[in-house]
Amino acid sequence: MTGPTLYALTGAALVGIGFFGLISAQHLLRRVVAFNLIGSGLFVFLGAAGARSGASDPIPQALIITGIVVALSASALAIGLVVAHARASGRPTLPEEDGEA
């Protein structure tokens, strides 16, 4: 098993875990974490894709760094919103999903 394949599989696994978390969790913070997991998995996968031709490709790295910045700002906004919502409504979940287990 070569490095890139391992990376790719890891990425896929992260996406899978994140996806499971996204569907199963009602708690909004968990969902934010799940999004981050998926994002990270994709970046890992992208890194693996960059190693495809053997020679090192700088572009994926530039992309990943940009992506992480974007993901970070998205997470910040998301957490801010979740906190504000929890303060305003007293619950960390969306109103339509309150009753669900």
Add this chain to the structure above:
Amino acid sequence: MSALVAVLVAPLIGALSAVALPGRSGRIAAWVAIVTTLAAAVALAASVISQGMPRLAVGSWEPPVGIVLEADGLSIAMIVMTALVMTAAALTARHMLAGDTKGPRIAFGFWPLMLLLWAALNAVFLSRDLFNLYVGIELLSLAAIGLVAIEGKPEALAAAIRYMIFALAGSLLYLAGVVLVYGAHGALDIGVLVGREPAETDGLALALMTVGLMSKTALFPFHVWLPPAHGGAPAPASAMLSALVPKASYVILLRLWFDVMPDQATDAALTLVATFGAAAVLWGSLAALVQSRVKLIVAYSTVAQIGYLFLVFPLAGGGSEDQPWAAGAWNGAVFLALSHGLAKAAMFLAVGQWMKVRGSDCLDEMEGLATAMPMTAFAFALSSITIVGLPPSGGFTAKYLVMTSAFAAGQWVWALVMACGGLLAAAYLYRPMAMVFRRADLSAFRLPSRAQQAVPLALAGAAIILGIASSGPFETLAIGRPQTAEAGL
């Protein structure tokens, strides 16, 4: 070339200044940015029409390494429409947000978010790089979510979070597609990808990106986040959100299916996309029909109108691509997007002024407004004409083109869906219109100034003019299109 840079940079700098500079000077900076961007948008359009498409490889790095910005007809049409809607929203926002009791957060947050949104929109319209587009729509979503949540009410926050979940999911799906494309071709520039060797993963990549963008465009069945979000935001924000934000992801979809991977599109897939569009038209309209708040009616109308935009796929893509009607359908769809943008913004701005007067947007509270504020009522009526697709309006021109294509292609189902959608639109827009027209005495209420009322009227008028003077915009749209619209059919 400088205009190309200015439409991106001016709003960004304005956003930063509005945050950084205190109080009044921040507001002034925002206005300088707005005026500059508007001017730049017009200048860019003028230069594209007169001198052809400007292309900017950022930092002189050519693809596949560098990033390219390019303005074609579609871009400048969208950019100019955006500039008009943004300016109009800003003009009314001054009045609607001033002296509000909801605290300083709105006054503080609105201008930077709005400018950020504008910059992101322009970036999406100009980018020729799939990853850059990802950044653009992500930025767009974040600014839009911020605008939804800006009033801080619990329902608005919930709506914002819901919006965020859909938007993030969409972004990630899109990102996954981008990763697959890069993995297969080692390039993300559209210009480079056009000439690629098709790879096995292209289908999956297109599927991921399409579903992701569908979710961001709020296509049925992923539309549920839209009405509460657009209905809950302050009116100028709703105008921008409804008129512009879905168009960004739609433009990316157009570029994907018609520029990047036209070879991947099968008739079945195109039909599937259009089926969702048709479902959106019908469902959105029916849902709008039963709402009792005007803003929700208008928001659900957006859901339905987005559906129209997707009917174009089987008519202009796949096997239809080389047919004579393809250009008509494509043009029609873009025209629809443009006229919907103008009209929907006008509608939200008009409703916003009514809400400001009556303190609520319940249908029953709208009595007598036609007499008290005839200009906004007229603006609402003109926008309705565009949304319903009655002549003479941009909406009609668009519908005519798409329907003609549908019949010519033998796919008359889409034409019938459009016809039904138009009728349903008339039905749900008639309710607020009739209520507004009812006689009631509103002399005790403080009314906005005539200048304020004129803003939505101007936007709605623009949507009508788009229908009357449509040949100019048509030629513009043809710039940079491989298959140009010949003399119809």
Add this chain to the structure above:
Amino acid sequence: MTLWTGPILPMVALTWPLLLGALTALPAMRRFAVRLLPLAPLPALWLAIMGGQGVTTAPDLLLGVTLDLDEARRLLLGMTSALWAVAGLAAQPMAGKPHATMFSGFWCLVLAGNLGVFMALDVATFYVAFAAVSLASWFLIVHDRSEKALHAARVYIVIALLGEVALLLGLIIGAHAAQSMAIDEIRMAFGDKPLNTVAIALLVIGFGIKAGLVPLHVWLPLAHPAAPVPGSAVLSGAIVKAGLFGLLLFLPDGAFGLTLMILGLTGAFGAALWGLTQANPKAVLAYSTISQMGLMVMAVGAGGAARETVPYFALHHGLAKGALFLLVGVMMAARSSGQRILSLVLAAVVSASVAGFPLTGGALAKAGVKDGLTDMTTLALSLSSVATGLILLWFLSRLWDVKSSDGTGIWAFQVSLPAALALAAFVTPWLLWSDWTGHEPSYMLKWDSLIDGLWPVAIALAASAVLLRWQLPQLPPGDLLQLLGRWQPRTMTLPDLPPLRPDRRKAASVLRERATEMEGMLIRWRFTGVAVPLLVLLVFAILT
């Protein structure tokens, strides 16, 4: 734009009454309205005396008006205008009475129409003129506004409208068949096509209604007595002739011959007998008119020479019947028994003429028609004289019972009018005898002609003695109408179309429930979370 070509007199004859009629609408003229009436038919009378001098056309008017006179037209025009002129004089006592202005206005309109019917060469002018006669005479009938007059007018307008429609349709078919608007060509064009038979039937109905053809006559006994006396005179004397002339103009020779003869004879006998059940002398006269018109229709049906002489017959009947109706008015106005007796005698003389007493105008008229008839019909004609004699004797007895009520005006002047008409009824048939029958005047002095005229009168006299002794039950006028039951206006109720929209409120509430339900399902992230990957797979599966 050409106003007219050809002689102007026919145009003047038509427009002059209209002009006078329009004048009566002016407030300043209202008091003199009735005074204008005798003047109205004078140009037409002049024209009739002078005779036609060529075709007059007014190409821009209506669908192109063409007017002319031939002998028959001239005869009828003359009779009509003379009768109208005398009736106009007889109407003078009405001046200053309520509604006299309106009466005068429509009097002029009916007159113009009546003249137009006899002058029109094209079908549009004819139709317009006929409609004017037909519908405007409603105003003459309703003039009194009494319960009876209103009822008669109601019956009349319904039947007249039916007649107008039948006429219009028949004329349209005719115009199409002939590819022309000229009446003569239309008559020639009626061939054997089934549609043309329909057209002729329609025309018979349309004209038959006006001419009092059985069974379309029911309006007549109601309407003629309802009008004021001068009105009755023109209705019975002149206006019914418009229908008769229509039959003559449009029916091809022999078309519907048998039917017309049967109907005509039925009328001739039936009406005369039914008239015996009437108390009102004007109603009796109305029935007599039906009877006489029946004879003329029979002659039309017989065709040939008989048909040719119908105008001649009509001439006498018009003048005589006009005189009889006026005499009813004279009797009402009579103030002494001498005047009453004089009226009765005059009436008796005119009646004798109508019944065909030898050497009277009526005898000439009958003889003229008989010339062209077969034996059977000749006998029928003679027998009808019995019936006529009977009903007129009955009329005389009813006339004697008329109470003097209306004692205004100069009686001598009034009585001179029917006298003048009676004189004309005597004289003109003699004057025209040779022209119309080709016989010498001495023909009438032959023994068998005299016998022919005498025996029916004799039988009638005998029968009337019986009749006066054992009177028939008195019935209200309207015979067949009574059988049909009283005509009553009823409002029809039609079902409205089922509403296009179902119950909107209910549909809306159902829709609202469903919409909320479905949106509630879609909004759950769990749905979208599962739907998204499935959709990705689906799109992927059908891509490439």
Add this chain to the structure above:
Amino acid sequence: MTGLLPILILLTSLVPAAITFFLAQESYRLRNALNLGGALMKVGLIVVMLFAVAGGASYETDIALAPGLVLLLRIDALALLFVSLSASLWLLTTIYAIAYFGKKAEQSRFFGFFSLCVFATTGIALSGSLISFFMFFELLTLSTWPLVAHKQNAASLKAARSYLSYALPCSTVLLVAIVWLESSTGPILFTDPPDLSGVDPVSLRVIFALFIIGVGMKAAIVPLHGWLPAAMVAPAPVSALLHAVAVVKAGAFGVIRVVYDVFGVDRVEELGVGVPLAALASVTIIWGSLRALQQTEIKKRLAYSTISQVSYILLGAALASPFAVVGGLAHLVHQGLMKITLFFCAGIYDERAGVRSIEGLNGLGWRMPWTSTCFSLGALGMIGLPPIAGFVSKIYLGIGGLQADAAWVLWVLGASTLLNAAYFLPLLYRLWYCEAAPDVEADETAPALVAPTVAAALAALLAGLLAASEISPLGWATLIAERDYLQ
């Protein structure tokens, strides 16, 4: 100049509309001057054009909107007929409306939309392409709505909704028909008939039916007629506009265009769709009359009468034989003149005597002689009594029916005449022969209301009296038919 004239004619109503919207309620004089001036100027321009066309000039102006979307304005004889009818009746209606509204509220809105309505009607008349026809047709729909809803109360809003709930679905159907047809023929211009041979007959039949539904709704064919009686709640000038000047006329005009300029007589015959259309028109004629009998409100009775009468035009167009065409076209004008007279009168009865129901007419004849005489003339003309215009149409339609081998048309005409008489004569009887209620206050001291009425009634009378002259509606119709439709 030749290119500008049609545009100028359109502007004579668009410019007053645009300015009027922004006038304050109080600027009565300016508003009246604008509207009257516009109406007069339009009549003047049309007279100029009439002379020019008689001298052989032709007018054509096109504005390309988009590829395939051409706004073509042109003048042919039919357009000229319709445009001069609507322009002259508009002038009368404007005078009437100014007097009718006096100092009532919301006049700027009313006259703005009023002019817009006429702008749309003129546009319909001058349209030289199917798509420009459709655009003006829709504009007419939309600009009529505020007029119907003018009183802004529940009843008028209900009527206005009913109007739209008929109009919009039908216009959608029309759009589908246009799009369907044009997708296989390309843009359809009235100047040269489209080549329909490429479309299969079944589709063509369906398209024809869609067209008839689309334009026939405005002509109030059964069962798409429900909006017209409902719209009677609108002020009298609007009724006049709906019934005589603009809306139903536009529908009938549209049917004529569809039959003659889109499909062509021969094609219609070949497809066998003329007879069903004629049958539909006949059903409408009879049904409208029957329903009119049941109405107890004057305006409603008149409305159903319109439904019935307008279908005469359709009947003529559908039969397509020489005389029928002429009769139908002539009736376009005749019906307009007679109906506008009747509605003007109904408005005067309402305004000056407060009378809306049929009972209220009792004895008004002598109190309001001018109005009542005009009303009588209009009603008798409708029945088809000569020499008022109506009988000319009937004769021509009847002969036309025979020419088209459709003798049954005669029975329809006959029945309709009788029914017309049945619902109009009682009104006249009441007017002139019944006693007025003692407390009725009625006068007609409103020359600006009465004068247009008298003018319209006179025109109706003259149209029949001088039918054979060249300048009469009939003469004109004959000219159109000979020039354009019958070779």
